[in-house]
Amino acid sequence: AQKITQTQPGMFVQEKEAVTLDCTYDTSDPSYGLFWYKQPSSGEMIFLIYQGSYDQQNATEGRYSLNFQKARKSANLVISASQLGDSAMYFCAMREGGTGFQKLVFGTGTRLLVSP
Amino acid sequence: GAGVSQSPRYKVAKRGQDVALRCDPISGHVSLFWYQQALGQGPEFLTYFQNEAQLDKSGLPSDRFFAERPEGSVSTLKIQRTQQEDSAVYLCASSPSVKNTEAFFGQGTRLTVV
Numbered sequence: 001a002q003k004i005t006q007t008q009p010g011m012f013v014q015e016k017e018a019v020t021l022d023c024t025y026d027t028s029d030p031s032y033g034l035f036w037y038k039q040p041s042s043g044e045m046i047f048l049i050y051q052g053s054y055d056q057q058n059a060t061e062g063r064y065s066l067n068f069q070k071a072r073k074s075a076n077l078v079i080s081a082s083q084l085g086d087s088a089m090y091f092c093a094m095r096e097g098g099t100g101f102q103k104l105v106f107g108t109g110t111r112l113l114v115s116p
Numbered sequence: 117g118a119g120v121s122q123s124p125r126y127k128v129a130k131r132g133q134d135v136a137l138r139c140d141p142i143s144g145h146v147s148l149f150w151y152q153q154a155l156g157q158g159p160e161f162l163t164y165f166q167n168e169a170q171l172d173k174s175g176l177p178s179d180r181f182f183a184e185r186p187e188g189s190v191s192t193l194k195i196q197r198t199q200q201e202d203s204a205v206y207l208c209a210s211s212p213s214v215k216n217t218e219a220f221f222g223q224g225t226r227l228t229v230v
Contacts, residue, residue: 004158037221043205045159045221091158103149103172104219106158 003027004092004107011112013082020067021077021110023092032096034075035104036066039089048090051075082114118142120222122208128228129198137193137225141210148191149219150183151207159207165191166214198229 005024013019025034036048051059051066059066067076079086089111093104121140129135141148147166151159152175161175167188176183180198185191195202205226209219 035218042223043226044223045207045209047218047220050218093158103161103164103175104151104159105161108156108158 003105004094006092006107006110008110009108011110013079013112013114015084015114015116016081018078018080019082019112021079021090021092021112023075023077023107025073025075025092025094027073027094027096029096032094034066034068035093035095036064036075036077037091037093037106038086039091039109041088045091049077079112084114084116087112087114120208120210120220122206122222122225124225125223126226126228128230131199131229132197133229134194134196135198135227137195137206137227139191139193139208139210139222141189141191141208142212142220143189145210145212145220147211147214147219148185149209149211150191150193151209152177153205153207153224155204162193162206195227198227200229203227203229 003026032053034051038046049059049061049064049066051068058068063080065078089109091106091109093106095102123138149164150162153159163183164172165185168185180196182194205224207224209221211219
């Protein structure tokens, strides 16, 4: 079974509008972390935001917020006031287990295109 | 440098050739990861180092793949007798601690086996 599912292969949004990128996850571990990364055409994976499974509040980082719905096992990324530079691939990832080492498991990504 | 540095950025290898990919993590970072990203896919875990110790190599696809980090800093991923299915982007990431709440990635090495 897929650990991380991103059902939107591509999304389009107009500049200055908000967009939500979907991510659902599958784990039986009560302790886990959820990540979103941005990958522009240059190839580098840029860390955007992190949500721990025990965090009481949804994570926010500037224009990025994570809509964490634990019971539904979803961790959608919301980008407010989209900018042209937001056009890129976006990956949701999960780390299972405690705060010791655990690998990241990535979804297949969503390509976001922001139009003027 | 300020970020994770990988070299070379691009590598073309003839099938059967050995290749070595280098990763310079952020100075002082304890954790180092290697991931493989096939075209159109998300990265997949290959191996993990905590300082010089390779704690997990469960993602290495075959015994042709070998990674090392002898002094707990620079790491090298070596692929012997390359095959076409090895063509991918190889990403290196480092993290300042074992808590791994945030990993910083390099720009990757794009390997093409012809």
